[in-house]
Amino acid sequence: MDLRDLYRDVILDHNRQPRNFGRLDAADAEADGHNPLCGDRLHISMRMDGDRIGDVRFEGQGCAISVASASLMTEAIRGRTRAEFEALFSAVHALLTEHDHVPGRDLGKLAALGGVREYPARVKCASLCWHTAHAALERAGAPVSTE
Amino acid sequence: MNAAPANRDSPIHARAAFDVERVRRDFPVLDQQVHGRPLVYLDSAASSQRPRPVLDAMAHYETHDHANVHRGVHLLSQRATEAFEGARERVRRFLNAASTREIVFVRGTTEAINLVAQAWGRPRLAPGDEILITWLEHHANIVPWQLLAGQTGAVVKVAPIDDRGELDLDALERLIGPKTRLIAVAHVSNALGTVLPIGRIAALARAHGVPLLVDGAQGVPHGRIDVRALGIDFYAFSGHKVYGPTGIGVLYGREALLADMPPWQGGGDMIRTVSFAGSTWNELPWKFEAGTPNIVGAIGLGAALDYLERLGVEAVAAHEQQLLALATRAVSAVPGVRLIGTAAHKAAVLSFVMEGTHPHDIGTIVDMEGVAIRTGHHCAMPVMERFGVPATARASFACYNHPHDIERLVAALHKVREVFG
Incomplete structure (x- = not known):
């Protein structure tokens, strides 16, 4: 194992300069995530555009894996439908936990998180944002039809 | 090294410094490599290792x-x-x-x-x-x-x-x-x-x-x-x-x-x-x-x-105090490090944070260098809150730790700076 498999340039970049950092005013969906092991705290807020995630922000403090994963997630899920979000969540979960993982799809920049699976203690860091976003969407319930 | 066993039994040696090399041989777990490097165990405050007896x-x-x-x-x-x-x-x-x-x-x-x-x-x-x-x-x-x-x-x-x-x-x-x-x-x-x-x-x-x-x-x-x-x-x-x-x-x-x-x-x-x-x-x-x-x-x-x-409670305490003093100097000299807990009277525990690097990342990187430390809130969340940090990295010392262990820790902390520099 090489440290650079975990701390790839994309991860270090997103840790140093997190994208979509902050909080949306008048969010349609939001949730807090907490990893008591390392004290990571995340807040995720989303604005829905029908069934699609119109906009998303995250806020909080955490380790490099946790911050970079949240930052990468916000870029990857904006504009996605709920079903697409869930499919992506499953794909990322497999990427983080399954050895000899063969991606069923092109995960784009999210693939940079692949090194995490060699560090079992760090999987929760990378997945916290996804669980939190999932909880936010669940809590927001089914979108109200405007038709 | 050849002369050491003879010296060890002499009365002069008995009054000499704490023989950490000899102590280390009592702890079989220490004799191993982790991630391709000899293990340095600096997490005894979480759980210490057991000697052969x-x-x-x-x-x-x-x-x-x-x-x-x-x-x-x-x-x-x-x-x-x-x-x-x-x-x-x-x-x-x-x-x-x-x-x-x-x-x-x-x-x-x-x-x-x-x-x-x-x-x-x-x-x-x-x-x-x-x-x-x-x-x-x-x-x-x-x-x-x-x-x-x-x-x-x-x-x-x-x-x-x-x-x-x-x-x-x-x-x-x-x-x-x-x-x-x-x-x-x-x-x-x-x-x-x-x-x-x-x-x-x-x-x-x-x-x-x-x-x-x-x-x-x-x-x-x-x-x-x-x-x-x-x-x-x-x-x-x-x-x-x-x-x-x-x-x-x-x-x-x-x-x-x-x-x-x-x-x-x-x-x-x-x-x-x-x-x-x-x-x-x-x-x-x-x-x-x-x-x-x-x-x-x-x-x-x-x-x-x-x-x-048998080792001597006081002798172990004195050995640990030497390690603590050495580690305090060496770790606080690493750029960006801030010690958490600087009481006048301390036991062999060194808690610290590094600017721009979360303790969890410190823990993973030093582990890859073969050095085991604890990172997190140490089941003392009010302490973390008091010092305004979510977590710290913590090195703790025991009878079997050697000054070399501190050198390895400091080298590993420089590696952290390299990755996050």
């Missing part, structure tokens, strides 16, 4: 002597009982308790404190009564009192610490009032390393007629404890932080207090008679030891205390 004592018992204790007339049961009760006497001597009736075997420090909360506190405390703790406690010396407060209407009061992590003793004294029923403090802070002035706290407690409980989980490994000289009413510690096994710990309680307490758990071994009309309790300490105890754990703990005494 402890492993051998436990294996010998399991291989030759095991049976249930206090029960059978057969030879193995007698041997098991002798070994188990022998360990109790070993603990008594170590703490300088007046009697083995004051030594209760439990699972660990956490269980010991819960036992006092439930068997001593619950029948006695009334709404508005106060339990006084400090800001630097481990969760094990906070949550049992919060549970007790919830059950009785008592209130938990917290004595503050300063920016160096030292207890404000004057503030503690001011918090002692007519409603104070118990003072419960750590001997040594696991997150900061602060050694509390137990003698002075005990004198305050005595002056106000309030019992004192000391959480000694981090105290026992780093110095001599004399519960009678200090005037401590309850002292709790764990085997696995003092070179013994997990799952065994000790509650020392002054006999007059223990005698007045009802049993905590009911079952076998803790009774004298049982009938459906009612039951009567066994004598101390067995009144508090329901069920078959952790026999091999107690034997391992006894062997661990023997081992520590």
Whole structure:
């Protein structure tokens, strides 16, 4: 194992300069995530555009894996439908936990998180944002039809 | 190196410096590579490693002597009982308790404190009564009192610490009032390393007629404890932080207090008679030891205390103080490092944060360099809050750590800076 498999340039970049950092005013969906092991705290807020995630922000403090994963997630899920979000969540979960993982799809920049699976203690860091976003969407319930 | 064995047995060498190389050979676990590098173990405050005499004592018992204790007339049961009760006497001597009736075997420090909360506190405390703790406690010396407060209407009061992590003793004294029923403090802070002035706290407690409980989980490994000289009413510690096994710990309680307490758990071994009309309790300490105890754990703990005494409690403490001084200098010289906990009197614990790098990332990177440290909140969330950090990295030192270990830690911290630079 090489440290650079975990701390790839994309991860270090997103840790140093997190994208979509902050909080949306008048969010349609939001949730807090907490990893008591390392004290990571995340807040995720989303604005829905029908069934699609119109906009998303995250806020909080955490380790490099946790911050970079949240930052990468916000870029990857904006504009996605709920079903697409869930499919992506499953794909990322497999990427983080399954050895000899063969991606069923092109995960784009999210693939940079692949090194995490060699560090079992760090999987929760990378997945916290996804669980939190999932909880936010669940809590927001089914979108109200405007038709 | 060739001449070393001869020197080692000479009287001159016996008075010479602590022989850490020799100590290290007693700990088989240290002789391994992790991630392709020789292991440097700097996490003894979480759990210390076990020397061969402890492993051998436990294996010998399991291989030759095991049976249930206090029960059978057969030879193995007698041997098991002798070994188990022998360990109790070993603990008594170590703490300088007046009697083995004051030594209760439990699972660990956490269980010991819960036992006092439930068997001593619950029948006695009334709404508005106060339990006084400090800001630097481990969760094990906070949550049992919060549970007790919830059950009785008592209130938990917290004595503050300063920016160096030292207890404000004057503030503690001011918090002692007519409603104070118990003072419960750590001997040594696991997150900061602060050694509390137990003698002075005990004198305050005595002056106000309030019992004192000391959480000694981090105290026992780093110095001599004399519960009678200090005037401590309850002292709790764990085997696995003092070179013994997990799952065994000790509650020392002054006999007059223990005698007045009802049993905590009911079952076998803790009774004298049982009938459906009612039951009567066994004598101390067995009144508090329901069920078959952790026999091999107690034997391992006894062997661990023997081992520590053979090395010399004071010699180990002096060795650890040297390592702490060295590590304090070397780690704080790494750019971006800030020490958390800079009390004048500390045990062998060095907590720190690094600018721009989360402690969890520090932990992973130094692990890849073969160095095991702890990262996180150390089960002391109020301490983290007090210092405004979510977590810290913590290196802790034991009898088997070598100055080279600190060099390896510092090199690994430079690696952290390289990755995050």
